[in-house]
Amino acid sequence: MIGVTENLALIKDLLAFSAVEAGREPDAVTLLAVSKKQPVSSILTAAAAGQRDFGENFVQEGIEKISQIRDRNLIWHFIGHLQTNKTRLVAENFDWVHTIDKLKTARRLSEQRPESLEPLNVCLQVNVDDEASKSGLLPEALPELAAAVAELPGLSLRGLMCLPAARLEFEAQRVPFARLRKMAESLSAIGCRTDTLSMGMSDDYRAAIFEGATIVRIGTAIFGPRT
Numbered sequence: 001m002i003g004v005t006e007n008l009a010l011i012k013d014l015l016a017f018s019a020v021e022a023g024r025e026p027d028a029v030t031l032l033a034v035s036k037k038q039p040v041s042s043i044l045t046a047a048a049a050g051q052r053d054f055g056e057n058f059v060q061e062g063i064e065k066i067s068q069i070r071d072r073n074l075i076w077h078f079i080g081h082l083q084t085n086k087t088r089l090v091a092e093n094f095d096w097v098h099t100i101d102k103l104k105t106a107r108r109l110s111e112q113r114p115e116s117l118e119p120l121n122v123c124l125q126v127n128v129d130d131e132a133s134k135s136g137l138l139p140e141a142l143p144e145l146a147a148a149v150a151e152l153p154g155l156s157l158r159g160l161m162c163l164p165a166a167r168l169e170f171e172a173q174r175v176p177f178a179r180l181r182k183m184a185e186s187l188s189a190i191g192c193r194t195d196t197l198s199m200g201m202s203d204d205y206r207a208a209i210f211e212g213a214t215i216v217r218i219g220t221a222i223f224g225p226r227t
């Protein structure tokens with residue numbers, strides 16, 4: 001069986017290759033290793049191979065791993081659905097949250113972020129498919145939420161995130177990512193400048209990179225199936 005170290009090296013090459021293909025710098029895209037439901041030993045293997053950014057979806061599981069590993073070089077991203085009663089643990093332990101879709105959650109995170117830490121980096125999760133069942137805010141609500149979040153002292157608004165429905169074809173995959181990119185451009189035009197587009201996973205990272213992704217979130221292709 002191929003291991004985590006080999007998988008990581010391969011994926012990093014593929015990301016760099018896609019970036020160059022898209023006319024971007026080879027290091028334009030940050031790999032976020034999604035380690036949910038993976039053991040601490042796999043995270044340590046990836047960290048030993050130089051991987052710094054890790055993504056977790058569940059608050060309790062993430063906190064346990066962060067406190068066991070205690071490596072200050074690692075950057076922890078919360079990428080799951082965040083319930084308002086769990087914001088404090090996230091504000092105190094993570095470096096990023098990608099899934100903000102309500103002002104209430106953002107306000108709590110800002111109030112609960114310890115002053116000894118840098119502001120928490122946040123992305124607003126947008127529902128680019130207009131499907132009522134999926135999480136994320138609707139595009140029309142974005143400018144107002146972005147403006148409000150940008151004012152919160154405990155947060156640093158970094159950009160937008162999406163998790164579109166799976167599509168098979170490359171050109172079809174590009175559509176929701178292009179939509180997210182244009183939304184970020186519109187925010188910039190109203191003075192809300194962002195530097196992050198968190199989009200693309202194992203099966204659609206190339207389309208996301210062609211549309212300007214700066215962070216791609218990849219789990220299974222690095223760590224294998226989840227336990």
Ligand SMILES: *Cc1c(COP(=O)(O)O)cnc(C)c1O
Pocket residue numbers: 034036057079080163201202217218219220221
């Ligand atoms: C699980 C997850 C991923 C990674 O998915 P894989 O299929 O394991 O690559 C990426 N983003 C989010 C938000 C996730 O929940």
